[in-house]
Amino acid sequence: MSKDWSTFARDLDLHLDLDTVSGRRAGLERALRDAIRTGRLAPRAALPSTRSLAQHLCMSRGTVSAAYDQLVTEGYLVARHGSGTSVAGVPLPLAPGATPGRPEGTPRYDLRPGRPDLTTFPAAAWLRATRRVLTSAPAEIHALSDPRGRAELRTTLAGYLGRARGVLAVPDQIVITSGYSQALGLLARVLADSGASAVAMEDPGHPFHREIVRRAGLTVLALPVDDGGARTDLLASRRFADAAAVVLTPAHQYPTGETLHPGRRHALTAWARSTGGLVIEDDYDGEFRYDRQPVGAVQGMAPGNVAYVGTASKTLAPALRLAWMVLPRSLTEAVADTKNHADAHTASLGQLVLADLIETHAYDRHIRAARLRYRRRRDLLLSRLQAAAPMAVVSGIAAGLHALIRLPRTGPGEDAILSLAIAQGLALQPLADHWHHGADHPQGLIAGYSTPPEHAWPAALDTLCAVLRQRPSTSAR
Amino acid sequence: MSKDWSTFARDLDLHLDLDTVSGRRAGLERALRDAIRTGRLAPRAALPSTRSLAQHLCMSRGTVSAAYDQLVTEGYLVARHGSGTSVAGVPLPLAPGATPGRPEGTPRYDLRPGRPDLTTFPAAAWLRATRRVLTSAPAEIHALSDPRGRAELRTTLAGYLGRARGVLAVPDQIVITSGYSQALGLLARVLADSGASAVAMEDPGHPFHREIVRRAGLTVLALPVDDGGARTDLLASRRFADAAAVVLTPAHQYPTGETLHPGRRHALTAWARSTGGLVIEDDYDGEFRYDRQPVGAVQGMAPGNVAYVGTASKTLAPALRLAWMVLPRSLTEAVADTKNHADAHTASLGQLVLADLIETHAYDRHIRAARLRYRRRRDLLLSRLQAAAPMAVVSGIAAGLHALIRLPRTGPGEDAILSLAIAQGLALQPLADHWHHGADHPQGLIAGYSTPPEHAWPAALDTLCAVLRQRPSTSAR
Numbered sequence: 001m002s003k004d005w006s007t008f009a010r011d012l013d014l015h016l017d018l019d020t021v022s023g024r025r026a027g028l029e030r031a032l033r034d035a036i037r038t039g040r041l042a043p044r045a046a047l048p049s050t051r052s053l054a055q056h057l058c059m060s061r062g063t064v065s066a067a068y069d070q071l072v073t074e075g076y077l078v079a080r081h082g083s084g085t086s087v088a089g090v091p092l093p094l095a096p097g098a099t100p101g102r103p104e105g106t107p108r109y110d111l112r113p114g115r116p117d118l119t120t121f122p123a124a125a126w127l128r129a130t131r132r133v134l135t136s137a138p139a140e141i142h143a144l145s146d147p148r149g150r151a152e153l154r155t156t157l158a159g160y161l162g163r164a165r166g167v168l169a170v171p172d173q174i175v176i177t178s179g180y181s182q183a184l185g186l187l188a189r190v191l192a193d194s195g196a197s198a199v200a201m202e203d204p205g206h207p208f209h210r211e212i213v214r215r216a217g218l219t220v221l222a223l224p225v226d227d228g229g230a231r232t233d234l235l236a237s238r239r240f241a242d243a244a245a246v247v248l249t250p251a252h253q254y255p256t257g258e259t260l261h262p263g264r265r266h267a268l269t270a271w272a273r274s275t276g277g278l279v280i281e282d283d284y285d286g287e288f289r290y291d292r293q294p295v296g297a298v299q300g301m302a303p304g305n306v307a308y309v310g311t312a313s314k315t316l317a318p319a320l321r322l323a324w325m326v327l328p329r330s331l332t333e334a335v336a337d338t339k340n341h342a343d344a345h346t347a348s349l350g351q352l353v354l355a356d357l358i359e360t361h362a363y364d365r366h367i368r369a370a371r372l373r374y375r376r377r378r379d380l381l382l383s384r385l386q387a388a389a390p391m392a393v394v395s396g397i398a399a400g401l402h403a404l405i406r407l408p409r410t411g412p413g414e415d416a417i418l419s420l421a422i423a424q425g426l427a428l429q430p431l432a433d434h435w436h437h438g439a440d441h442p443q444g445l446i447a448g449y450s451t452p453p454e455h456a457w458p459a460a461l462d463t464l465c466a467v468l469r470q471r472p473s474t475s476a477r
Numbered sequence: 478m479s480k481d482w483s484t485f486a487r488d489l490d491l492h493l494d495l496d497t498v499s500g501r502r503a504g505l506e507r508a509l510r511d512a513i514r515t516g517r518l519a520p521r522a523a524l525p526s527t528r529s530l531a532q533h534l535c536m537s538r539g540t541v542s543a544a545y546d547q548l549v550t551e552g553y554l555v556a557r558h559g560s561g562t563s564v565a566g567v568p569l570p571l572a573p574g575a576t577p578g579r580p581e582g583t584p585r586y587d588l589r590p591g592r593p594d595l596t597t598f599p600a601a602a603w604l605r606a607t608r609r610v611l612t613s614a615p616a617e618i619h620a621l622s623d624p625r626g627r628a629e630l631r632t633t634l635a636g637y638l639g640r641a642r643g644v645l646a647v648p649d650q651i652v653i654t655s656g657y658s659q660a661l662g663l664l665a666r667v668l669a670d671s672g673a674s675a676v677a678m679e680d681p682g683h684p685f686h687r688e689i690v691r692r693a694g695l696t697v698l699a700l701p702v703d704d705g706g707a708r709t710d711l712l713a714s715r716r717f718a719d720a721a722a723v724v725l726t727p728a729h730q731y732p733t734g735e736t737l738h739p740g741r742r743h744a745l746t747a748w749a750r751s752t753g754g755l756v757i758e759d760d761y762d763g764e765f766r767y768d769r770q771p772v773g774a775v776q777g778m779a780p781g782n783v784a785y786v787g788t789a790s791k792t793l794a795p796a797l798r799l800a801w802m803v804l805p806r807s808l809t810e811a812v813a814d815t816k817n818h819a820d821a822h823t824a825s826l827g828q829l830v831l832a833d834l835i836e837t838h839a840y841d842r843h844i845r846a847a848r849l850r851y852r853r854r855r856d857l858l859l860s861r862l863q864a865a866a867p868m869a870v871v872s873g874i875a876a877g878l879h880a881l882i883r884l885p886r887t888g889p890g891e892d893a894i895l896s897l898a899i900a901q902g903l904a905l906q907p908l909a910d911h912w913h914h915g916a917d918h919p920q921g922l923i924a925g926y927s928t929p930p931e932h933a934w935p936a937a938l939d940t941l942c943a944v945l946r947q948r949p950s951t952s953a954r
Binding site for chain 2: 030033037070072073074075076078088114115118119121123126127130131134135139140141142143144145163166168177178179181182185208211212215259262265266269295296298300301316317318319320321322341342343344345346347348349350453
């Protein structure tokens with residue numbers, strides 16, 4: 001017994017040596033806890049008296065006694081009058097080992113769409129804005145805020161969105177969210193709570209977004225997409241009679257890249273007005289239009305029928321988790337209440353920093369620079385592909401951060417080309433993932449031109465062209 | 478017609494003058510949109526030819542033509558071969574006016590519990606950490622991350638929680654959330670998805686948290702609280718047969734302030750082990766213990782059965798929306814998946830800054846200073862109340878940021894005292910709101926000692942004492 005305890009005591013010394021900050025008593029407590037957890041001290045094992053352990057460890061008896069008391073309070077030990085202190089009777093599990101991190105291959109050139117060039121994140125401007133906010137704002141910014149978000153950002157966004165996106169916004173009807181996915185989830189929950197059963201979504205579209213809507217208990221109806229964007233002219237048909245809402249990407253359809261045709265915009269707002277249906281406008285990359293000025297948001301035409309959602313994920317960075325909804329007045333209260341019960345509100349500091357960046361025009365400058373950069377990349381993509389793979393038909397190039405490379409029916413399919421690409425360290429997104437139902441769909445590859453850092457773009461394009469040039473050799477033609 | 482158009486043209490000029498940045502065409506487009514939205518240009522109204530409007534506005538015809546084209550694309554205008562350009566046929570609603578902000582009275586002294594002294598937020602340390610993160614971290618920090626949160630913070634927290642709270646944590650089983658309410662909501666959803674029907678929650682407890690659990694479709698069962706904390710000894714009874722989980726505040730019961738008795742801790746873990754029930758441990762203020770060292774988390778005794786939730790809301794600020802769950806291995810995947818579909822992950826920058834603050838010990842220093850400050854305030858609260866209102870019984874004072882002032886059954890009740898307090902500009906939280914069901918409950922007032930800034934605390938206490946001294950005059954005694 002004494003030998004066991006001397007082993008134990010050495011371990012304790014080790015722990016105490018490791019922790020000179022929190023004192024001997026804390027170290028003893030921790031060592032005892034560890035010993036009980038790891039089984040070195042078995043359930044119901046008797047502990048030495050405080051006097052003998054104190055002697056052994058060259059501690060005061062009071063220190064040991066206090067540590068025992070503490071662990072009795074925490075339930076590790078049991079103290080019984082007359083029979084001393086012992087380990088509690090319930091066996092404690094061993095510490096679980098760490099599971100290995102999720103392995104994920106990192107491609108040399110990642111052309112999968114969805115994020116901007118993160119090397120251009122305006123860190124210096126963000127830091128300056130953070131300093132301005134933290135040094136000038138009252139302590140109240142650290143308190144819980146309105147579930148809709150900080151009034152500073154909502155006010156600033158109302159002006160910005162009107163100016164830049166043709167959105168008719170009043171600050172009271174804006175709700176700041178932690179990214180687009182949260183905005184969509186909140187809207188879906190509010191729709192489901194109000195008795196809705198189904199929502200129409202673009203086909204092809206983002207599969208993750210369909211899943212978010214389904215998890216709110218709603219049925220997703222497939223709305224076809226063609227060269228004019230989503231077939232909103234079909235919304236009035238019987239197929240969509242149950243649709244309480246439609247989720248659309250009007251400025252730059254994801255993933256085809258088409259812009260919603262003016263006639264389709266009219267069909268859309270006419271449907272919304274006549275049925276009371278809600279249009280959820282996902283304006284994920286509306287700031288990036290190259291051939292002409294940005295197409296104004298549909299929301300500006302029918303603010304009472306559209307829930308507009310914008311995001312900083314493409315303009316700044318997805319990891320900021322900052323998005324904004326401009327809501328019809330009738331929905332604002334319910335959405336704010338749902339947001340409140342989801343996570344109270346989106347973190348305030350990021351909101352205030354973004355508001356500062358917009359107010360000081362640093363946000364506009366950053367977007368303008370990014371637009372030029374992405375436009376040059378797009379131009380290079382088009383000219384290189386035309387020279388190296390003239391059979392490739394590229395569409396959706398008027399805007400955004402990605403293009404769709406349409407594959408002819410007679411050539412090799414997505415899988416064959418993706419295999420070639422992966423072998424070259426090139427990641428592309430297949431169109432296949434985006435259809436609602438597996439069937440004989442046109443094939444294509446989505447090539448994002450924003451992800452690689454600036455210096456890597458020409459080499460990424462070389463690789464893409466090489467992969468596409470290899471096509472004839474794997475094809476029957 | 479010409480007269481109307483000259484009025485319109487003057488408005489346009491005004492707009493153009495207002496916006497010299499984005500050019501004449503953009504100004505014209507905006508003015509046209511505004512005119513259509515506000516009804517100055519009625520649905521189906523014919524627009525002047527590009528030539529005549531260009532003359533009128535001293536613009537090139539190309540500019541006007543481009544603006545018309547843009548608005549046709551956006552759906553505001555319709556262009557028909559041979560019949561010129563006209564406003565689209567669908568009437569557009571007027572811009573909705575701003576609704577007034579939600580009025581809320583601001584008390585002179587706010588003793589409602591739930592937030593720390595925000596004037597002590599370590600803004601300089603936060604800013605320094607932000608600079609370190611933004612200047613040293615790779616661009617990848619701006620990309621979407623693991624739904625569980627940044628590995629840097631999870632790794633740092635695993636060490637911190639073991640050291641400071643006796644939590645047995647491995648980084649893989651930590652999920653960072655946007656505050657405690659989100660953590661609770663995610664757990665409730667995962668429980669509901671796995672077929673759970675009911676959850677036991679402390680009575681009295683936080684009504685907002687009950688609502689979060691109910692919104693996941695679960696029934697809330699009332700678990701009584703006494704001087705030994707929650708009556709976990711009752712969990713094995715038939716009343717709680719349907720409880721798949723129990724939500725508890727073991728370190729400092731909210732709102733009574735009691736610490737869960739060691740026997741109750743054992744009853745709790747025994748229940749969890751024998752039934753497979755989940756313990757949700759809300760460790761909202763576990764860092765603040767005054768009479769002895771912090772009581773270690775229950776999680777350390779039964780890591781396979783406890784979902785531990787800690788938060789930065791009390792140690793730093795609620796507006797950061799940063800909390801962390803340490804989960805049983807069996808729950809981690811489902812919770813991470815639910816988090817992913819809720820908002821992808823919590824914003825990365827705040828996580829990395831917090832990790833830096835913990836690593837550099839700035840977090841510990843801040844907590845130590847806050848603990849001293851709150852302890853002094855608590856001591857002053859106790860001595861002042863004893864002198865000024867000896868009949869007041871104060872409990873829950875060993876820890877946390879609030880105490881409970883228990884009201885004797887024979888004196889004036891919560892409502893009477895709250896009225897007196899409000900008249901003096903003093904906000905307190907009545908105990909009444911916290912019971913699951915209205916009935917003849919003991920009465921009490923929750924007095925937070927963290928909210929007022931340091932300099933205002935003595936005056937806040939004077940007011941509290943004055944209010945409590947007035948009690949006899951409104952009482953029958």
